[in-house]
Amino acid sequence: MQLYYSPGACSLATHITLREAGLPFELKRADVKSKKLEDGSDFLAINSKGAVPALRLDNGQVLTEGVAIMQYLADQKPEAGLAPRNGTLERYRLQEWLNYITSEVHKSFSPLWNPAAGAQVHEYTRANLEKKFDWLNTQLAGKQYLTGETFTIADAYLFAVINWTNFLGIDLARWPALRDYQARVSARPKVQESLAAEGLLKKAA
């Protein structure tokens, strides 16, 4: 399998999922602005939506949309415990989280990446995100991971998007349960490997 990714983008969640599942894969870096791959070829020919993540399967098909890809991967390796079995209430609970993260958290960051959105939109966006963080902080209090004691693909996804606070100067200290959760997920060996492979670990001085 080949994962089309951009360093630090939401594709980090799929990258973490691949490593946590122990599945073999190759990384293919895409420039989401120019829509080019490293060899200069056209990323739009891989994913006509122009977005990462995209996963080329061994049968040549390309799967897009992070939430679909991560569930596909988790189901390839059920013994890794990254998603409860399909059809169980626990699986729908996981999907409840995945849908919340994708629609309420992930995309709520978007205007902050666009200088053209202007100060007023940025101010509104930050205030809106802060409300989401308030709620997430209550949900994470006393819990190891989103669905309880087990790390799942929802944690890979929330980690990848919350990680953006590092680049946007948003201090998670205001949300201690969320801050501690972020540190807990970050410390996982496969998460560290993924961050290193994407060049996201700070070099030791």
Ligand SMILES: N[C@@H](CCC(=O)N[C@@H](CS)C(=O)NCC(=O)O)C(=O)O
């Ligand atoms: N609906 C897609 C959205 C993915 C997405 O927003 N990817 C961003 C990076 S985090 C991207 O590639 N943006 C470039 C673009 O859409 O032009 C998914 O959930 O996988």
